[in-house]
Amino acid sequence: MRINRLNGPIGLLLMGVHLMVLLSACSSSDKPAAPKPPLVEVAEVRQQSIPIVMEFPGTLKAIRVVDIIPRVSGYIFKRYFTEGDYVKEGQPLYLIDPRPYQAKLDELTAQLERGQASLAFWKSESQRYAIMAKVGAASKEKAEGTRARSLEMKAKTDADKASIENARLDLSFTRITAPFDAKIQQTRVNVGALVQKQKDVLTTLVQTDPIYVIFSISRNKMFDIQLLERHRSAAGRKEGVGQLTVEVLLPDGSVYPHRGTVDFISAQVDPSTGSVLVRAIVPKVRERPMNIDLIPGQYAQVRLFLGEDPDALLIPGQALVETQAGTHVFVVGKENKVESRVVEVDTSYKQQWVIRKGVKKGERVITEGMQKVKPGMAVRVEKAKTAS
Numbered sequence: 001m002r003i004n005r006l007n008g009p010i011g012l013l014l015m016g017v018h019l020m021v022l023l024s025a026c027s028s029s030d031k032p033a034a035p036k037p038p039l040v041e042v043a044e045v046r047q048q049s050i051p052i053v054m055e056f057p058g059t060l061k062a063i064r065v066v067d068i069i070p071r072v073s074g075y076i077f078k079r080y081f082t083e084g085d086y087v088k089e090g091q092p093l094y095l096i097d098p099r100p101y102q103a104k105l106d107e108l109t110a111q112l113e114r115g116q117a118s119l120a121f122w123k124s125e126s127q128r129y130a131i132m133a134k135v136g137a138a139s140k141e142k143a144e145g146t147r148a149r150s151l152e153m154k155a156k157t158d159a160d161k162a163s164i165e166n167a168r169l170d171l172s173f174t175r176i177t178a179p180f181d182a183k184i185q186q187t188r189v190n191v192g193a194l195v196q197k198q199k200d201v202l203t204t205l206v207q208t209d210p211i212y213v214i215f216s217i218s219r220n221k222m223f224d225i226q227l228l229e230r231h232r233s234a235a236g237r238k239e240g241v242g243q244l245t246v247e248v249l250l251p252d253g254s255v256y257p258h259r260g261t262v263d264f265i266s267a268q269v270d271p272s273t274g275s276v277l278v279r280a281i282v283p284k285v286r287e288r289p290m291n292i293d294l295i296p297g298q299y300a301q302v303r304l305f306l307g308e309d310p311d312a313l314l315i316p317g318q319a320l321v322e323t324q325a326g327t328h329v330f331v332v333g334k335e336n337k338v339e340s341r342v343v344e345v346d347t348s349y350k351q352q353w354v355i356r357k358g359v360k361k362g363e364r365v366i367t368e369g370m371q372k373v374k375p376g377m378a379v380r381v382e383k384a385k386t387a388s
Contacts, residue, residue: 037377040369041384042332043319047361049310050349052228058215058248058302060294063281064180064207071173072096073197076189083186087178087205094202096174096195105167112160119157122150182207209284211294213248213260215302216275228306246280248294249301256294258283262304278304314352316384319365320345329359330366330373332381338366340375 074096081093126146132138178184182205189195189202217225244262247255260282269276280302284294294300319329320343328342343358359365366373367384 037336037380038369038372039380039382040332040366040373041382042364043316043367043384045355045359045361045363045365046314047311048314049308050312050314050354052306052309053347053349054217054221054225054304054306056215056217056302056304058213058300060248060296060298060300061212061214062206062208062296063210063212064182064205065296066179066182066205066207068093068176068202068205070094070096070176070195070197070200070202072101072170073195074100074174076191076193076195076202077174079187079191081184081187083184083203085184087182087184089178089180091178092175093178093184094176096176098171098174101167101171101174105164105171108160108164108167112157112164115153115157115160119150119153122146122153126150176202178205180205180207181209206296208294208296210260210281211284211296213246213280213282213300213302215278215280215304216270216273217278217304218275219269222269222276225306244280245305246282247303247305248282249303251298251300256282259305309354312346312349313355313359313361314349315355315359315365316367317348317351317353319367320353321370330370330375331359332364332366332379336379336381338373338375338377338379 076094077097078095079093080095081087081091087093126143126149129138129143129146133140133143185204185206187203189200195202246260246262248260250256260280262278262280264277264279266277282294315329321328321330326342327345328340331339331341333339341358344356346354346356348354364381366379369379373379
């Protein structure tokens with residue numbers, strides 16, 4: 001068996017070439033690939049018409065709160081209502097013992113009848129003596145005396161009629177009725193209690209349908225609203241008292257089903273608070289069984305609608321980045337390179353932010369992956385879903 005061996009310079013040369021090929025292969029396989037640009041989600045800056053809304057803390061207040069006070073004195077004879085119920089206008093509430101007032105009315109009626117009989121007699125006498133005085137059958141003094149007596153009885157009967165009218169009123173006041181539709185509170189007196197006219201409070205009526213919501217607007221905010229109104233007036237549009245609407249937020253954060261209407265704006269600034277008082281009237285939801293969503297005295301967040309902003313710039317809420325340097329967004333520009341942009345934020349709208357300055361319509365802002373980027377870096381872009 002023959003074995004061919006390569007000796008000498010040729011063999012060494014071949015071995016060197018083989019080693020270089022092996023080293024080259026190892027070198028190419030160990031070299032790391034260039035990293036891909038980070039993947040980010042972006043959303044376009046949108047421009048659309050949105051409502052102009054301001055939020056304020058408010059307080060709910062009943063339209064009317066009236067104490068029921070008797071107009072005559074006496075013992076409570078009956079109570080007709082159940083505490084806490086809704087009562088209708090004219091519905092009986094209490095009855096004060098009417099018997100003394102009925103007796104007084106009967107007495108005055110009888111007194112009037114006697115007075116009318118006397119008046120008829122003296123009228124007849126006055127006429128008779130007037131005729132007799134003309135023919136000399138009676139003195140003028142007697143005629144004048146009977147005439148004066150007749151006038152005196154006329155005045156007495158007129159006074160009796162007035163007393164009877166007052167007695168009728170007092171008798172009617174023994175029956176106390178609801179002056180308007182409202183929810184009635186606890187009774188403060190029970191059957192058999194003696195009450196004094198114009199003094200004792202029997203119960204209280206609270207009208208809550210509709211209901212007021214009271215809130216205050218700072219002088220600065222009011223100035224912004226006034227500027228807005230000036231711009232609208234210049235454009236031929238105006239929204240004043242009776243046209244501005246509000247939404248009331250319930251304790252769970254949900255929106256009350258019916259909007260209210262602003263019906264009063266104070267003409268002066270409260271110097272103690274530096275704010276202007278505003279009142280809106282909100283209808284109640286009658287179809288709800290308990291109807292206790294809006295209770296007088298409770299606090300509620302109020303949204304005041306001031307019309308429409310036709311050219312609002314919107315970005316998703318998650319696109320904003322808060323730093324010590326301020327509020328900014330990452331904008332993906334030409335060649336998919338990142339730019340940090342300081343923005344001026346106005347208000348929120350449906351999980352989006354309204355931007356006053358810093359971005360333009362159609363620009364792309366990063367909504368996911370901000371932690372992986374920095375200004376000047378190239379990125380790969382994936383379109384994010386935007387709020388509707």
